[in-house]
Amino acid sequence: MKNDDDFEIPDGNFITxxxxxxxxxxxxxxxxxxxxxxxxxxxxxxELDADKRREKSLEExxxxxxxxxxxxxxxxxxxxEEMPLEAEDAFSFFGDEDIEEDDEExxxxxxxxxxxxKNHVISKVSLKYEEAVHKWFxxxxxxLKIEHSEEKYSxxxxxxxxxxxxILKSVSESIxxxxxxxxQIWVKLQRALSGYFEEIEEPYLFEDFPIKDYxxxxxxxxxxIARSIGAWNNLSSKVLPERDSIKPMLRMLLxxxxxxxxxxxxxxAFVWPPxxx
Numbered sequence: 001m002k003n004d005d006d007f008e009i010p011d012g013n014f015i016t017x018x019x020x021x022x023x024x025x026x027x028x029x030x031x032x033x034x035x036x037x038x039x040x041x042x043x044x045x046x047e048l049d050a051d052k053r054r055e056k057s058l059e060e061x062x063x064x065x066x067x068x069x070x071x072x073x074x075x076x077x078x079x080x081e082e083m084p085l086e087a088e089d090a091f092s093f094f095g096d097e098d099i100e101e102d103d104e105e106x107x108x109x110x111x112x113x114x115x116x117x118k119n120h121v122i123s124k125v126s127l128k129y130e131e132a133v134h135k136w137f138x139x140x141x142x143x144l145k146i147e148h149s150e151e152k153y154s155x156x157x158x159x160x161x162x163x164x165x166x167i168l169k170s171v172s173e174s175i176x177x178x179x180x181x182x183x184q185i186w187v188k189l190q191r192a193l194s195g196y197f198e199e200i201e202e203p204y205l206f207e208d209f210p211i212k213d214y215x216x217x218x219x220x221x222x223x224x225i226a227r228s229i230g231a232w233n234n235l236s237s238k239v240l241p242e243r244d245s246i247k248p249m250l251r252m253l254l255x256x257x258x259x260x261x262x263x264x265x266x267x268x269a270f271v272w273p274p275x276x277x
Contacts (some may be wrong), residue, residue, distance in 0.1 A: 014039075025180055109201060117193040122259050126186040126221075129252040133182040136245060146175065155179075159239055171238050177231035181224035185256075188224070192217035192264060211270075218264035225257045 014036040026032055117123055137144070145158045157172045195214030229250065236246045261268060 113194055113197045113201065116197050117190055120193055122256060122263060123186070123189060123193060125252055125256050125259075126189050129249065129256065130182050130186050132249060132252065133178060136249065137179075140242075144175075162239070167238055170234060174231040174234045174238075177227050178235075181228045185221055185224045185228070188217045188221045189260070192221060192267075196264070212266065215264055215267045215270045218260055218267035219270040221260055222257065222267055225253050225260070229253050229257070 015031065015034045026035075029035070137146075143160055146155055147157070148155045155172060155176050157168065157175050159168075159171065162168055162171065192214040195212070195217065199212070199214070232246050232250050232253070236243050236250070
């Protein structure tokens with residue numbers, strides 16, 4: 001496969017940085033033709049296919065590679081015999097082992113921000129939601145059958161006593177939405193919160209950035225919450241035996257949405273992609 005430096009930037013009318021504030025659901029996105037990240041991903045897939053075709057020729061050279069590996073091992077053994085390496089010697093190859101005082105302070109500050117992010121109430125609730133969704137699916141493995149189609153980038157489900165194709169399609173789409181966002185909500189919220197706390201600690205570093213990264217991340221969180229609420233609500237209306245089991249997820253999301261808006265009041269106004277594109 002090509003090295004990163006070998007890839008050429010593809011041509012196209014791309015929106016600069018559109019992939020910075022997206023939900024990574026390319027199959028459902030209407031802007032893939034304007035996204036450089038998506039185009040480069042397709043190029044990567046083409047290279048991956050080419051690599052697979054080369055695997056056969058690599059097998060034919062198996063003896064050669066085994067010999068190379070043997071010589072590497074022999075070299076390591078030789079060096080170790082003549083000059084045994086100790087763990088504490090490692091720094092002698094790269095310079096002073098002492099960490100600068102500024103580095104220590106930066107590490108400590110970063111640690112504090114991570115702790116504040118992890119312990120914030122909306123972070124805890126979003127993680128609780130993720131765990132609850134995971135358990136919901138685990139508890140229904142025997143009755144809720146989910147099949148993924150890699151070719152169609154979609155999934156289909158079956159549930160006891162639901163036979164109407166139209167309803168099953170609607171249920172499948174809602175399950176797909178829930179599964180896509182239930183982890184991403186927490187992940188994107190970590191980025192939003194950590195960015196928010198970083199600006200509080202060192203506001204001067206962010207003065208020249210009118211568009212706040214944490215607002216963009218919170219925007220994605222709110223989008224994921226809204227779509228998840230819609231998906232759960234649809235499931236509640238279609239899969240009647242699960243109405244009670246779905247209520248806790250809806251309660252958490254309905255509590256989380258205004259709290260995220262309160263924490264990031266400008267997130268709703270965040271426009272992406274930019275209107276001038």
